[in-house]
Amino acid sequence: MMLKKWWIRMGMIASFIIGTGVYLSNLILYKKKKDDQFIYEREVKAKRLDPDLFSTIPKEEVWISSPFNYRLKAIFLRPFPEKKFMIFCHGVTENKVNSIKYMNIFLERGYNAILYDHRRHGESEGKTTSYGYYEKHDLKAIVDELIKREGEEVFFGIHGESMGAATMLLYAGLLEDRADFYIADCPFSDFREQVTHQMKRILKIAPKTILHLADWSVFLRGKYRLKAISPIEAVQHIQKPILFIHSQDDDFILPEMTKALYEAKPGAKKLFLAEKGAHAQSYNENKEQYMAAIDDFLTEFVESPHGH
Secondary structure, rough: OOOHHHHHHHHHHHHHHHHHHHHHHHHHHHOOOOOOHHHHHHHOOOOOOHHHHHHHHHHHEEEEOOOOOEEEEEEEEEOOOOOEEEEEEEEOOOOOOHHHHHHHHHHHHOOEEEOOOOOOOOOOOOOOOOOOOOHHHHHHHHHHHHOOOOOOOEEEEEEEOHHHHHHHHHHHHHOOOOOOEEEEEEOOOOOOHHHHHHHHHHHHOOOOOHHHHHHHHHHHHHHOHHHHOOOHHHHHHHHEEEEEEEOOOOOOHHHHHHHHHHHHHOOOOEEEEEEEOOOOHHHHHOHHHHHHHHHHHHHHHHHHHOOO
16 A cells, blocks of 8 residues: 555656656747737837838848758848848747848848748748757858858848847857857847746746756757757857847846856957847837947947958
């Protein structure tokens, strides 16, 4: 009888452990996305997207193969003859439409643009989200397509928001420092720290055992480890200039993470801490200052004689 009770108790504990792991890995791998129509209507209503103006820009919709056997949806916009481009990486739960407001800044400054959807977002294929682990290779596929079309001498920068910024830093620090400059808007510095921070926000507790459970469950189901997603390690290998941006009021990804990334980055760099705005709202809430920070950065590191 005692043995039977022991087995029942062990079974309950095992079920709880497995259930907790599955629950946490679901939150990470299959984070609920915003509806594509909602994103479109939100951006139009806020006047960050003018559909009529957007329709007049010369563009080509392109399917690009990921090295992981799914297709990425990209739009190459080429209003200018110069070989100057910006690639835009959106955040988790968003899609390429959310990048249009940033694209507009660079169109005004003479840059052509590439918008694309991360795996499992927008029109792109792919089953899970990996916060930069697989996405960094997808970004390289986008860069490769740009170089194939425009040639090795193409001049380009990359702008990333939130997960897109982390993806960009992982790409540049771990795969290739190929872009001429980068703009990292509200990235996390280390994914394990970010998951711990979210657990504290939502559950009010973040014991290491639960983090280990999440890590193992993500590894078994998504084939990546949380510790492999560490922009703070990657940024130490990036030589090209980076502009770091973060809202001081951001409590989803703390501004301290961007400050740590800025400190860890060698060489050319700039930091802009926006006064107002929640997570990923630096531009929406501080438009003039945001554009001024970009202009200062471009003037100092990109368009000056020593910037090239």
